Amino acid sequence: MAFIELRGVVKSFGKSLVVKGLSMSVEKGEFVSFLGGSGCGKTTTLRMIAGFETPSAGSILIDGADVSAVRPNRRNLGMVFQNYALFPNMTVRRNIAFGLKIAGKRGDVLESRVDEMLELIHMGEFASRYPHQLSGGQQQRVALARAIAIEPRALLLDEPLSALDAKIRVALREDIRDIQRKLGITTIYVTHDQEEALSISDRVAVMKDGLIEQIGAPFEIYNRPATPYVASFIGTLNVMSARAIDPSAGKLAVEGQVLLASGPFEAKPGEELRLCIRPEALSLERGAAASDGASAEPNVLEGRVTKVKLLGSIVRLVVSLGGASVSMDGFNDPSRPVPGLGEKVRMRVRSEAILVTRPEEAPAVGAAIEDGGLAE
Amino acid sequence: MRRRAGLSWLWFSIGIVYFFLPLVATFLFSLRGKKGALSFAAYRNVFVDPQFLRTFGFSFEMALLTILAGLALIVPTAIWVQLKLPKAKPLFDVLTLLPFAIPPIILAFGLIRSYSRPPFALVSSPALLVAGYVIISFPYIYRAVDAGLRAMDLRGLSEAAQSLGAGWGGLLFRVVLPNLRTALLSATFLTLAIVVGELTLAVLLAWPAFGPYMAQKGRDYAYEPAALAIMSFALTWGSIGIIQALTRTGRDKGAGLNAGTH
Numbered sequence: 001m002a003f004i005e006l007r008g009v010v011k012s013f014g015k016s017l018v019v020k021g022l023s024m025s026v027e028k029g030e031f032v033s034f035l036g037g038s039g040c041g042k043t044t045t046l047r048m049i050a051g052f053e054t055p056s057a058g059s060i061l062i063d064g065a066d067v068s069a070v071r072p073n074r075r076n077l078g079m080v081f082q083n084y085a086l087f088p089n090m091t092v093r094r095n096i097a098f099g100l101k102i103a104g105k106r107g108d109v110l111e112s113r114v115d116e117m118l119e120l121i122h123m124g125e126f127a128s129r130y131p132h133q134l135s136g137g138q139q140q141r142v143a144l145a146r147a148i149a150i151e152p153r154a155l156l157l158d159e160p161l162s163a164l165d166a167k168i169r170v171a172l173r174e175d176i177r178d179i180q181r182k183l184g185i186t187t188i189y190v191t192h193d194q195e196e197a198l199s200i201s202d203r204v205a206v207m208k209d210g211l212i213e214q215i216g217a218p219f220e221i222y223n224r225p226a227t228p229y230v231a232s233f234i235g236t237l238n239v240m241s242a243r244a245i246d247p248s249a250g251k252l253a254v255e256g257q258v259l260l261a262s263g264p265f266e267a268k269p270g271e272e273l274r275l276c277i278r279p280e281a282l283s284l285e286r287g288a289a290a291s292d293g294a295s296a297e298p299n300v301l302e303g304r305v306t307k308v309k310l311l312g313s314i315v316r317l318v319v320s321l322g323g324a325s326v327s328m329d330g331f332n333d334p335s336r337p338v339p340g341l342g343e344k345v346r347m348r349v350r351s352e353a354i355l356v357t358r359p360e361e362a363p364a365v366g367a368a369i370e371d372g373g374l375a376e
Numbered sequence: 377m378r379r380r381a382g383l384s385w386l387w388f389s390i391g392i393v394y395f396f397l398p399l400v401a402t403f404l405f406s407l408r409g410k411k412g413a414l415s416f417a418a419y420r421n422v423f424v425d426p427q428f429l430r431t432f433g434f435s436f437e438m439a440l441l442t443i444l445a446g447l448a449l450i451v452p453t454a455i456w457v458q459l460k461l462p463k464a465k466p467l468f469d470v471l472t473l474l475p476f477a478i479p480p481i482i483l484a485f486g487l488i489r490s491y492s493r494p495p496f497a498l499v500s501s502p503a504l505l506v507a508g509y510v511i512i513s514f515p516y517i518y519r520a521v522d523a524g525l526r527a528m529d530l531r532g533l534s535e536a537a538q539s540l541g542a543g544w545g546g547l548l549f550r551v552v553l554p555n556l557r558t559a560l561l562s563a564t565f566l567t568l569a570i571v572v573g574e575l576t577l578a579v580l581l582a583w584p585a586f587g588p589y590m591a592q593k594g595r596d597y598a599y600e601p602a603a604l605a606i607m608s609f610a611l612t613w614g615s616i617g618i619i620q621a622l623t624r625t626g627r628d629k630g631a632g633l634n635a636g637t638h
Contacts, residue, residue, distance in 0.1 A: 052535055072538040079539035085532040089554040098550070099540030143536075150540060 001064060003028040003186050004049065004154060009058035011044050011210075018044045020210035021058065026154075026188060031180055032215075033189040033197035036207035037233070042190045043158055045207075049188060050156050051075050062153060078147030078185075082159040084139040086131040092142050093118070093127040099150035117145040120179060137168040144176065154186040161196065169193075173200050194234050198222060206230045231276050231355055232363040239363050240324045242275040242356070244268065251298075252356060255321040258298045262351040267358075274362030279316060279329040281353030284339070285346035301326065301347045305339050319345060399609065406602035418603035427589055428604075432572070432611060435586035438502065439571035442509040443564050446517045449510065451560075454521045455552060458530050468522075472515040483508060484580035499581070508577045509570075516566040524559025525552075565616045572612055 002025030011019040019041040026032045034042035047053040049060055051072030059068045067075055086095050096114045105113065118124045121141040131139055140160055147155060157176070161169040177200040180187050191197050197204045198218040205215040206229075214226040225231035232239070242259070245251040246269065250261035254275055267273055285300060306325065307318035315338055317328045328347055339345050409417035422428050457464050475483075487508055491498040498504040530552070537547045553560070578585035590608065594601040 050535075050539060052538075072535070073541050073543055076541070077539060079536070081532055081536060083529065083532055085529065085536035087533060087536070087551055087555070088528070089551075089557075098537070098542075102541040102546055146536075146540065156539075 002026060002061075003030075003063060004188070005061040006045070006049070007059045007061070009045065009048060009060060010056045011041070011048060011053060012056045018210055019048070019055075022211060023058075024205060024212055024215060026186060028186055029184045031177065031187045031189065031200065031202045033191055033201040033204045034207055035191055035194060035197040035204050035233075037192060040207040041210040042192075042207050046156055046158055046188060046190045049154075050077055050079050076150070076153050078150060078152035078155045080140070080143050080147050080155070080157040080160045082162055084131070084136070084143045084163075086139055086143055086146070088131050091128050091130055092123060092134070095131070095142055096146045096149050098146060103150060113149055117149045120148075120182075121145045121175075135168075136164050137172055140164065140172060141175070144179065148179070148183065148185065152185070154188065155180070157187065157189045159190055159192070162191070162193070169196070176200065198234070206233060208233075225355070228274070228276055228355065228357045228362045231278075236279050236327065236329075237363070238275075238277045238279060238326045240275045240277075240321075240326065241359075242273045244271045244273055247271075250351070250356075254301065255324050257301050257321065259301075259349060259354060260298045260351050261354040261356050265356040267356075272359060274357050274359050276355040276357065276362065277326070277349060277353055279327040281350050282326065282328040282347040284317075284328070284330060285348050286336075299349045299351060301349060303345065303347070305341055305343050305345055308338060308341060317345070319347065399606070402602045403606050406599055406606055409599040409603070418599035419607065421597075421600050422593075422603050422607060427584075431584055431586045431589035432608070434584055435572045435574075435578075436568075436615065438505060438509060438583075438585065439568045441502075441506045442513060442571050443567050445506055446510045446513050446567060447560065447563065450514065450517045450563075451521055451553070451556070452548070454518060454525055455530065455548070458522070458525050459534060468518065472518050475512050475515055480508075480512065480574075480576035481580070483511060484577050487577075488580065502583065505577060505581050505583055508581070509567075509574065512574065512577070513563075513567040513570055516570065517563040520559045520563040520566065521556065524556045524562075527559075528552075528555045561620060564619060568615060568619075569612055572615075573608065 004026040006022055006024050009019055009022045010017070018039075022041070022045060034045060036042045044053060048055050049062075051067070051070060051074075055068055059066050061067065062075065062077075087098065090098065093114055096117050097110055100110050100113055114127075115124070118127055121144060123138065123141055123145070126134060126138060126142075131142070134142065143160070160176070161172055164172065173196055176189075189197070189201065198221070201218060203215060204218055204221050206213045206221060208229055214221060214230045216224075221230060222234050225234060228239075231237050240254050242252045242254045244265075244267040245253055245258065247267045248264045250264050252259055252261065252265075252273060252275065259275070265273075282301070301319075301321060303319040303321040303326065305317050306320045307316075309316040309318070310332065311329075313332050314329050315332045317330070317339060319326050319328060326347070406418050407414040407416065409415055409421070454468075457468055487504055488499055490496065491504055498507075533551050533555070534547050537551045542550065573587050573590070574585065575587035575591055579588050579591075586608065590601065590604050593604055
């Protein structure tokens, strides 16, 4: 039985429908992230689970019991907020002790639990400091310790790292995941940062317009996106105009160059389509001389390099196929020369990496929509 | 930079002179009670008058009751408006202007007419005077509390407290009020200053308050009213200082989690 279950949850604010009949479940001890752009309903869903918003319809079950009408202070769920929400009049120690005192803990039981939490977040030496005397990262650690000190049934985190610097964000998200694994606490994490969601979650729920577009393990979401939106939101994506040749054989053409998808797709021969390919699904065909025209070999695209971008360990080439442009990622290997600007190159495409969709379902045509470029 | 600092000091000095010159002049005048010499004769005369301490004590007591009643009524209301009824905020902003728009004499007659016969025959009860003072001090208390609430991320803190198991009581007494300390002190000081010197309500409701006493002294004597003004100023500020000291002591006592844990 699922530990947290959302059944057809709807939330509207006035005439605005923010969550549109969302259903999902989270297993005990699982780390699930809600990922999506602004206004997709991820925070509202989390706040409904926490009890700060009441569903307009549907129900929320925790451990088999319907909590839709239970007040937030009766749900025993730990919550970490984007802006930390530490009590400014209390020291670190008193902040962590707050929930324990409310629960009636006193004396040694209280003290030892607070010490345990301080040790867990490595902040024993900061126990007597006030929130304003701490950095953002330290404040969020305290907020995390405060939330888990009460031994909640589940931990809810609402974009906890979005106000922090990039380096601290990476370090803290690892800490959050380590602590979650150590305690085995069921966790729901809201973020708009796909890298964050993919790196720490057991499962990621990609949300759009108040519904879950796809839910699955990070590898599944990235490698087998169910919809063009998921493909474009997660990672980087090339979107090109294509034309169906033989849909039953998965055959289509881009700028006169033939591609074979891994299976058939629904279209009529000659119909205009959209082709989505990740930059890392293309690889440079070395040692093969590029022809003057288009490639005759299926799944090999020929074009001319128009841009070379060094992204640290990755080199991104932007290749013009005539009317279309495509980005291709390769490792920055010093032993292998990088094609120069204007050079003709051949790129091989893996069939299983080809995603074919109708124009109205696809993101706008363009080379490499980078990292959730459709989010806003 | 230097010029700007010089200008700042100039304006500061003008402000100091503007506020303190009348006080210094009143003080100097109050020392002329004895012909041909500076003396504290006027102060002595005030002190030997038993009415002085009696009326000041009464007004101080009414001020404390007004502060308690006003805070008990207005703080939860302001929190509720901020958290649950933000759309009602403009209405409250208008309501806070009413005590300025309606003269105290109208308020006093309204109270007398409404509460002079059963079932609410309260005209001879000090509760009616306190109620009137709460109305007069409403704008000051509400505005101070509202500013304090807006400065503290009330929504975030209340949600954090609730997620940790706190009910409304826990939220109010453990989180909101300690963080509203400065705002509450401002509200307290303003109310105290207003009530101790208030004249109209006290006269019309016939209570032996400090305001009417000062007015009567002003009519009958020359130097004593100046001495009274200085003394009431000192007493009010002294009281404010005591309240602040007491509140600070209370907060420091409450700062410990458990004895010996820090």
